[in-house]
Structure formats: structure tokens, C-alpha cells
Amino acid sequence: MRAMANQAPAEEAIPISRVKISEPKPFCGARDAKALKNYIFDLEKYFKATNTVTEEAKVTLAMMHLSEDVKLWWRSQYADMQEGRCTIDTWDALKGELRSQLFPENVEILARRKLHELKYTGNIREYVKQFAGLMLDIRDMSEKDKVFCFVEGLKPWAKTKLYEQRVQDLTSAYVAVERLFDQANDSQDVRRHPSSSFERNKNNRLSSPKTAGGDKHFNGDRTSYQSNTRNSWRGSGNQNVSNRPFSCFICQGPYLARECPNKTAFNAFQASLASD
Known part of the structure; x- marks a missing residue:
């Protein structure tokens, strides 16, 4: 008994009648297959949620959710039904009439x-x-x-x-x-991204401290800079060869070694070294 008293009371199910159900949007009769199918779909779900089972109630609810041009059409159909000229007394019959009027072949x-x-x-x-x-x-x-x-x-x-x-x-x-x-x-x-990345990396390399320190004479035209560098190197080498004064390596005189007056003495000195 004590265990039963300590048990929490079971939650009560909320009856469907207490749940607020949104009504379907009115259908204006637009010649749009999507709009008509949505209207039919919403009404059938509404019938199920409200437990609407009789055909008369379904037709009445469907009629109440018509508006504008299709409402005028329904009024003329209703008058014909009152006179006995036509019969639309089921939901399936109403759907068929709506499709034939608004969804022709x-x-x-x-x-x-x-x-x-x-x-x-x-x-x-x-x-x-x-x-x-x-x-x-x-x-x-x-x-x-x-x-x-x-x-x-x-x-x-x-x-x-x-x-x-x-x-x-x-x-x-x-x-x-x-x-x-x-x-x-x-x-x-991804294929476009590497090219942008390459350009950014190239710019970063050109503006990096290492490059800036090594290329002090670079002003933006690398080809001209390299050409000038090569020419200056070659020019300086050629200038040293062609313009520097002749010097004898035997006596350091201002003439070639083959014209050195001390050449005979140098040859004798070399011969003595060889004989030793």
C-alpha cells in the first residue's frame, strides 16, 4: 500500500477535442494544380483530425473553405442541386468536379x-x-x-x-x-583556388625580407635586373683582362715574360734546381 502511495500519478492523455486544430486555408479557385492539390490534402487531414466521417459534413466543410471565383461556381452548383439538376453529395464527387473545372485535360x-x-x-x-x-x-x-x-x-x-x-x-x-x-x-x-594561392605566395616571396635584402638593386623588372647583373659581371671581367697593364711574372717589369731581359738568368736558375 505504501509503495502504491509513493508512485507518481500517471499522466492523463489529452483528448483530441481539447487540441486546437488549425483550419485549412481557403481555396480561391486558381488554375494551379499545386494549389488545388494542397487544398484537397489539407482538407483530408483536417477531416481526420476533427473526426469528420459523414459525407455531408465533409462537403459542407469543403464548401466553407472556398472563396472568390470558386465560391461563385459552388453557389451555382448548389442552386442546381436544389433544383435536382445535379448531385454533389460526397467528398469524392466534389473533388472530381473541382478537378474538371480547374484542372482540365x-x-x-x-x-x-x-x-x-x-x-x-x-x-x-x-x-x-x-x-x-x-x-x-x-x-x-x-x-x-x-x-x-x-x-x-x-x-x-x-x-x-x-x-x-x-x-x-x-x-x-x-x-x-x-x-x-x-x-x-x-x-x-578548389581548381580556381590554387591559382589565387600561387599568386599570393608569389607576391609574398617578392616582398619577403630575404628577397628584399638580396635584391637591393631590383626595381620591379627582374629580367632587366638579371640582364644588367650579367652584363656588369662580364664587363668587369673583360675590363680587367683588356685594360690592366702588362706585368712580367719574373721580375714584375712592364713587359711580357717572354720579353724579360732577366729571362736567361731565370732559365739557368730553373735548370740548377732541376739538376739538384
């Missing part, structure tokens, strides 16, 4: 034509967005055909990569192609 034909012409031109996310929008207008295409049409609109190198990955559904194809193009953009950035 020629919309799908136009979408298929646009799909045939759609090609990737430079922005992969824009291509994915346009393709996904066309898919909303085409209702009876298989998933395999969707993937094929999507991949065929890409550049040859991207098509090859996606076929190698063997993507099976459109969502996986979207993710794979965006990741593929992100990697390609990163690789291009």
Missing part, C-alpha cells in the same frame, strides 16, 4: 509538351523546381518514366552519373542530382 497536355522541352540550362535547383511543378499536372505517369524524363533533361556527364547510381524514384533523383552539382561546384572552386 488540356492542362496535362500542355504540361507534357513543356516536359518534352524542359532541359537543364545552368541552375539545377530551378530545373528541379520546374520539373516538380510539371509533375503535379501529369497524373498518370509511372515513377520509372518520371525518373527517366528527369535524368534525360540533364547534361550528358550528369546523366551518366545518375544512371550509374541507379536511382529508382523521383525524390532520390532530386537529392542525388543536387548533391552531384554541389560537389561539382566545390571541385571548380
Whole structure:
């Protein structure tokens, strides 16, 4: 008994009736497949959340969330129902009427034509967005055909990569192609980066203290500097050879050694050294 008394009371489940459920946004009747599908999707989730099960209640709630032009259309339909000229008494029937009025068959034909012409031109996310929008207008295409049409609109190198990955559904194809193009953009950035890095390193070397101390006569034109350096070295060597005075290595006189008057004495001295 004491153990049971010490146990914390179990948390009570909050009944669904006490949860505030947001109502769907009104549908204005725009001839936009995405807007119509979102309206139908939101209403069906709302029916489930509010436990709306009867067909009459579903039709009434759907009618209350119509606005502008489509509201006028519904009023004319309602008048015809009152006169017995038509019957829209189920949610499925109302969805069919909305699709026939706002989503005619020629919309799908136009979408298929646009799909045939759609090609990737430079922005992969824009291509994915346009393709996904066309898919909303085409209702009876298989998933395999969707993937094929999507991949065929890409550049040859991207098509090859996606076929190698063997993507099976459109969502996986979207993710794979965006990741593929992100990697390609990163690789291009890396290829461009080393050249900038090389220029920065080159400038750093030219302005480093070691270089500045060694090239004191360098004024920005390294070729001229090197040429001047070579010429000055060669010039100084040639000047030493051609302009310096002749000197005899025997007696240091101002003449060549072969003209030295002391040459005979020097030869005799060398002979005596050899005989010793």
C-alpha cells in the first residue's frame, strides 16, 4: 500500500477535442494544380483530425473553405442541386468536379509538351523546381518514366552519373542530382583556388625580407635586373683582362715574360734546381 502511495500519478492523455486544430486555408479557385492539390490534402487531414466521417459534413466543410471565383461556381452548383439538376453529395464527387473545372485535360497536355522541352540550362535547383511543378499536372505517369524524363533533361556527364547510381524514384533523383552539382561546384572552386594561392605566395616571396635584402638593386623588372647583373659581371671581367697593364711574372717589369731581359738568368736558375 505504501509503495502504491509513493508512485507518481500517471499522466492523463489529452483528448483530441481539447487540441486546437488549425483550419485549412481557403481555396480561391486558381488554375494551379499545386494549389488545388494542397487544398484537397489539407482538407483530408483536417477531416481526420476533427473526426469528420459523414459525407455531408465533409462537403459542407469543403464548401466553407472556398472563396472568390470558386465560391461563385459552388453557389451555382448548389442552386442546381436544389433544383435536382445535379448531385454533389460526397467528398469524392466534389473533388472530381473541382478537378474538371480547374484542372482540365488540356492542362496535362500542355504540361507534357513543356516536359518534352524542359532541359537543364545552368541552375539545377530551378530545373528541379520546374520539373516538380510539371509533375503535379501529369497524373498518370509511372515513377520509372518520371525518373527517366528527369535524368534525360540533364547534361550528358550528369546523366551518366545518375544512371550509374541507379536511382529508382523521383525524390532520390532530386537529392542525388543536387548533391552531384554541389560537389561539382566545390571541385571548380578548389581548381580556381590554387591559382589565387600561387599568386599570393608569389607576391609574398617578392616582398619577403630575404628577397628584399638580396635584391637591393631590383626595381620591379627582374629580367632587366638579371640582364644588367650579367652584363656588369662580364664587363668587369673583360675590363680587367683588356685594360690592366702588362706585368712580367719574373721580375714584375712592364713587359711580357717572354720579353724579360732577366729571362736567361731565370732559365739557368730553373735548370740548377732541376739538376739538384
